[in-house]
Amino acid sequence: MKKNRRSFLHFAGGSGAVFIAAATGLLKTGIAWAAPWNKNAFEAKAVAETLKGLGASNLIDSKDISITAPDIAENGAIVPVAVTSRIPNTQSIAIIAEKNPFPLAASFDILAGADSYVSTRLKMGQTSDVRAIVKADGKFYTASKEVKVTVGGCG
């Protein structure tokens, strides 16, 4: 009898461990790539299609968006671009290099706890406007800055 009880406990303990392992496994994959990769927007070849893919319409020009990028980029493979939005309740920031083969370079969802600022480095094929699209309170705001590229960075 006692032996049975032991083996039962052992079994229960064992399956418990398996259960915990499964749960942590779930938690790990559950880091939730919240939104699926926006194929429509990223594979668009014209700015108008990109905006459609992002669901952005009725763009409002805003002075509360600042784009920090060089006036002249000597190397198109590394163009540092930073975008700061001072618009309250900024939800997302998208960066578009208008004349790239696929204009949309990146889209950042700003969640509670992050400042509405992102900084990264882009590849640019040629001289073009770099446009930021900021979504705040369901509305879309935009600003742009021209970056002259001496040597393209797509090859």
Add this chain to the structure above:
Amino acid sequence: MADPMKIRATLQGDIADVRVLMRHPMETGTRKTATSVVPLHFIQSVIVQHNGRTVLDAQWSQAISRDPFLGVRVKGAKVGDKITVTWIDNKDDKRTDEVAVMAGS
């Protein structure tokens, strides 16, 4: 397995200035070698977490430079808080690295 990221998180007031340098070829799918075209290979998603809570969820294209840089600012941070960065590319390769927030100078 992908190469580790370099992450630095420095406290400035109550904002952690987070700078991430990833190691990734970020191939555009158009670059040619003598014999063939190098296939598309780039980071698609990046997630930044502060003490386990997601604060930035980014989607990228192949237009982000090789060995990508990402700068974000996390609000309400304290020294010792955990900043975790995870990326996943179009070949389902992924990498997660974590640092603690350091006091600013």
